[in-house]
Amino acid sequence: xxxxxxxxxxxxxxxxxxxxxxxxxxxxxxxxxxxxxxxxxxxxxxxxxxxxxxxxxxxxxxxxxx
Numbered sequence: 282x283x284x285x286x287x288x289x290x291x292x293x294x295x296x297x298x299x300x301x302x303x304x305x306x307x308x309x310x311x312x313x314x315x316x317x318x319x320x321x322x323x324x325x326x327x328x329x330x331x332x333x334x335x336x337x338x339x340x341x342x343x344x345x346x347x
Contacts, residue, residue: 282300282301282302282340282341283301283302283303283338283339283340283341284299284300284301284339284340284341285297285298285299285301285337285338285339286298286301286303286313286315286336286337286338286339287336287337288311288328288333288335288336289333289334289335289336289337290332290333290334291332291333291334296328298313298315298326299315299316299318300315300316301313301314301315302314302315304325308330309329309330309331310327310328310329310330311327311328311330311333311336312325312326312327313325313326313327314326
């Protein structure tokens with residue numbers, strides 16, 4: 282499970298999702314489930330990679346320790 286998934290679009294927008302589980306990640310699209318901040322429900326999102334400039338994944342427990 283990931284703690285944070287950030288998607289950067291070719292239009293300059295950034296979408297950040299927390300408590301993320303990747304369901305599918307192939308050369309065309311990334312599909313994931315996440316806990317919505319608006320209502321706390323688990324939802325599924327799909328982004329087509331043709332519309333993305335970049336992806337950042339942060340895994341639970343993999344951050345820099347201080």
